[in-house]
Amino acid sequence: MSTPPQQHPAYGPAPGPGAYPQAPAPGPYHQAPASGPYQQPYHHAPGPAPCQICGAVPAAPVTVRGHQGMLVIMRFLKREGVFCRTCALASFRDMQADTMVLGWWGPLSVLITPFTLLANLGALSGIRRIPEPVAPGFRPPLDPGKPVFKRPAGILALIPMGLLGLAVFAFTVLLGIGLVTGGSHSADHPTLTVGSCARNDATWPEQDLAPESCDSSDAELRVTTPTDDSCAAGDYLAYLEYSEDGHTSLCLHRLKG
Ligand SMILES: [Zn+2]
Incomplete structure (x- = not known):
């Protein structure tokens, strides 16, 4: 706002009275922001900022x-x-x-x-x-x-x-072994106890046993202890991993059918 009064006298005398009202008045005004271009390259130079350490670009x-x-x-x-x-x-x-x-x-x-x-x-x-x-x-x-x-x-x-790499490797291997050995035991398979009931979700002779309440209509089998290391006729021998310690033989007596 303070610039026009300064520039008027500067511009004014040179072009004479005719140009005075038109050219200089809008001129400086438009050039003031347009003289931004003068500053813009200056502002743009730090735009792709130079290296803080040595000043190089990019x-x-x-x-x-x-x-x-x-x-x-x-x-x-x-x-x-x-x-x-x-x-x-x-x-x-x-x-x-x-x-x-x-x-x-x-x-x-x-x-x-x-x-x-x-x-x-x-x-x-x-x-x-x-x-x-x-x-x-x-x-x-x-x-x-x-x-x-x-x-x-x-x-x-x-x-x-x-x-460190060796430790990570050893840990991974141990974890893998733990999953393999631990997994075949109780982790994957539920534990069946003598006297309880179970159902088989797989088709015989495969076993995918799950504990089931003996009152439930889904209960197909009763878990019994083998006599003389063998199960009664018609009974199944459960996979060892279904026993509590993973080593005990259990018999499965069919409840129905
Ligand atoms: Zn640098």
């Missing part, structure tokens, strides 16, 4: 994390900002290598560190998508140095990571 938002375990206490580290590919790679490698050495030294840290390292691998895939710097910045970018596994830290870290 750059992109990057977050890399670190972890330090110190027996009881631990530190969560984070380096976050808009970085060019080179500076981001340097940050990733430093954080990753430090975490690989300093990350393991605590009971919780042993668990946190693998997740930190994995999260950084996710960040790395993002970093790899940043194009190489095209316009250099106001200072040289950080030195990315050697890849993590070509550093002593990365080589040392193979020991805890190998042990």
